[in-house]
Amino acid sequence: xxxxxxxxxxxxxxxxxxxxxxxxxVGELDVATAGHSVLARYFEQPVAAGxxxxxxxxxxLRFCDCxxxxxxxxxxxxATASGGWLRLSGAAPRMRRLLRVTMLTDVLQCxxxxxxxxxxIAVPDDRSVAHTGFDESGVG
Numbered sequence: 001x002x003x004x005x006x007x008x009x010x011x012x013x014x015x016x017x018x019x020x021x022x023x024x025x026v027g028e029l030d031v032a033t034a035g036h037s038v039l040a041r042y043f044e045q046p047v048a049a050g051x052x053x054x055x056x057x058x059x060x061l062r063f064c065d066c067x068x069x070x071x072x073x074x075x076x077x078x079a080t081a082s083g084g085w086l087r088l089s090g091a092a093p094r095m096r097r098l099l100r101v102t103m104l105t106d107v108l109q110c111x112x113x114x115x116x117x118x119x120x121i122a123v124p125d126d127r128s129v130a131h132t133g134f135d136e137s138g139v140g
Contacts, residue, residue, distance in 0.1 A: 052084025
């Protein structure tokens with residue numbers, strides 16, 4: 001989202017990755033940044049566009065408080081309401097401990113990496129869509 005920035009020190013970027021979207025969070029997800037509309041828009045746009053599988057890459061988070069967890073829960077609820085989910089990738093031990101203490105480990109599931117977070121979602125094989133019913137010799 002060019003030209004619009006959340007309050008410092010949270011940096012947000014995103015990219016599409018089959019079969020969903022990855023949102024990269026770097027900095028601090030806390031009371032000062034968690035409620036900012038830019039954060040919500042980064043997470044709402046993929047779901048609105050039909051990309052309901054969202055992985056939050058939190059490896060770059062230096063800090064997350066209860067307000068940050070609340071924001072992630074709100075995003076998770078929106079994604080599940082659309083038939084998808086929000087999963088966390090690369091959570092540091094401090095973040096995983098916060099999830100355990102708040103008993104949210106079953107809700108906000110952590111994965112070591114982005115590949116693992118998307119591993120159970122089937123990606124459509126483009127070749128099957130383009131298949132014409134003929135083998136390579138041109139005979140059906």
